[in-house]
Amino acid sequence: MDHENKRKKKLSEDDYVNGVLEGNRTILAQTITLIESNSSAHMNSAQNVLTRLLPHSGRSIRIGITGVPGAGKSSLIESFGTYLCEQGHKVAVLTIDPSSTITKGSILGDKTRMDSLSKNPNAFIRPSASGGSLGGIARKTRESMLVCEAAGYDVILIETVGVGQSEVQVRSMVDFFLLVMLTGAGDELQGIKKGIMELADSIVINKADGQNKLKAKAAKAEFNRILHLLQPSTPGWSSKAYTASALLGEGIEEIWNEINAFKNLTTESGYFSLRRQKQMIDWMYNMVFEQLKLSFMNHESVKLNLKSIESSIVNGELTATSAANYLLSIFESNRKEPL
C-alpha cells in the first residue's frame, strides 16, 4: 500500500532534486521523464530541477558512440559498460535515435539489447526520448546527461545510430567520440556518412574475432592511413584505429586506456573544459536560432506565401534577395504570434 501511494504521489521539485542527488534510480528515471515531457508546465519544473542539479553535474567523461547498423554498437557498449562497472564506475547509457522522430518510438528493446548491463546495479540505461524534432531529442539527451551526472554516474555513453545529422549533434555534447566500424574498410566506408570519420577521436573495428581477425587488422591499417590524412577531431589529439571483439571481451580495456589518455592530454592542454564551455554556449545559441527559424516557418502569412515565392524564384521572376526581403517584411509586419 505504502509503495502504491508513493508511486502515485506527484513528486515536488525538492523530491526530484534530493532523489537524484541520493542516486535513487527510480527518481532519476522520473526526472528524465519530466525533462522529456512536452507540456509547458513540466518544462518549467524541469528547468527548475535542472538548475538546482547543475552545480552537481559535469563530473564525468562523456563518450559518444556511433557506427553503421550492424557494427555491433550495442554488444560493444554491453561489453565496455560491464567492464567499467567492474572497475567501480557508474555508467549511464543514453541513446539518440533520430528514427524515433519518424516512428514516434525508440529502438525496439533498447534494454534487451544490453541484457546483462541493464541488470547491473551500477549501470543505468535509458532509451531515446521519442517524438519531436532531432533538436528536441538532442536537448532532452543533453539534459538527461546532466541529471545522470548529478546522480553520480561518472561515465556517460551516448549511442547514436549512424544516420543523418545525429552524429554531429552527439559530437557537440560529448568529450570523446568513438566510431564503431567493421572489417572490410573500403566497402564499409561507402555506407557511412560524409565527414563522420573526421568527427572521431578513435575508431574501433569491432568483431575482430575468429576468421575476421586478419581482416580486422588490415582494416585497422587502412583506417589509420585515412585518419592520418584527415584533420583531427580534437586539437592536439591523433585519432587512431583499434580492433576489438565485444564477443570475446578483447580490446575493451584498450578503449578505456585510450579514453583516459585523451582525457589527460586534453585536461592538461585546457581543451577539455574549453570544449565543454563552448558546447554549452553553442547549444544555447542553437536553441535560439532554431526557435527563430521555427517562428518564421510557422508564421501564418509567411506560410501562405512560401510556395508561390519559391516558384517565382525557380521561374526566374524574382531574385532570391528580393524574395528574402519580401518574406522578412511579411514576417515583421503582421507579427502577432509569440515566438
Next chain:
Amino acid sequence: MDHENKRKKKLSEDDYVNGVLEGNRTILAQTITLIESNSSAHMNSAQNVLTRLLPHSGRSIRIGITGVPGAGKSSLIESFGTYLCEQGHKVAVLTIDPSSTITKGSILGDKTRMDSLSKNPNAFIRPSASGGSLGGIARKTRESMLVCEAAGYDVILIETVGVGQSEVQVRSMVDFFLLVMLTGAGDELQGIKKGIMELADSIVINKADGQNKLKAKAAKAEFNRILHLLQPSTPGWSSKAYTASALLGEGIEEIWNEINAFKNLTTESGYFSLRRQKQMIDWMYNMVFEQLKLSFMNHESVKLNLKSIESSIVNGELTATSAANYLLSIFESNRKEPL
C-alpha cells in the same frame, strides 16, 4: 569632353540592363559595382536591374575552383581560361576571398595574377567584393555571376582561397566544383579543410611537370583511392583525380572534357537543373535565417544581456534552455527595431 560627360552621367536602370545585354564590359563592371554597394538606395536599383536580367541568366556552366595557397589556382585559371577563350567561349572569373572581410580589401593584384587572361577580349575578371560578412560577399558574387551570364559569358569560374567557410558557399552556387592540389598528397592534405574533398567533383594535381611529374602521378593514385572511399559530391558522378601543368598547358583540355562529361551526365539525369533550383531556394532561406540571426544578435537589449548570460551558463548557474528562453523573451518583448 564627351567621354568625360559620359563617365560622370548617372546610369539609369535601363542603361544598366541594356548595357549588360549588349555585352558592354564597362557597364557590366558598373552593374557589379552597383550590386556590391551597401547603400540601400543602390540595393533597390540593383534588385530592379537584376530582376530584369534574370530571364537572360543561367545559360552557362558555373565552375568553382579552390585549393590550398600555393597550389597554383591563378596560373591554372589563366591557362584554363585562355584555352576556353580560344575555343570560342566567353569566360568570367569571379573571386570569393573571405580574407577581404578582414583586410577590407581583396587579394592584391587579382588581375595582374592573370596577366594574359585579363587582356583577352573574351574574358572578364572581377576581384572579390570587399567588406561585409562572408554571407554578404557570397550574395554579391552570386548576383555578379547572374549579371555576367546575362552579358553572354557562358563559362563562369568562381575562385576561392581554401580557408574557412568559403568553399561551402562556393559549392552552393556552382554546378561543378574543382579542387586544385599539389603533389605529396599525404603532406598536402594536412593543410586542407575538413570535408573539402567531399565537395569536389574533380581534383586536379597541378604543377605536374619536370621533376614533379612522377610524384604527381603517385598523388593522383592516392587521391583516387581516397575519393573512392568518400561519397560523391554530385549524385551519379564519380569524382576523380587528374594531373595538370598550368605551366606547360598540359591536362587543361582534359579538365574541360571532364566538365562536359559531367554536364551531359547531370543534364540527362535532371540533376543539373534540380541542383540549380535547389541552390536558389536554399540561398533565399539562408538569407532569411541569416537576417533573423543578425536582428537577434544586434538587438540592443539582447546585446546588453549576452555576456552575463554566457557566464551564467559557463558557471553552471543557468541551464542553456532557460538562457535561450530568457533571451528570446527579451528579443520578443521590446522589439522596436525593424529586422
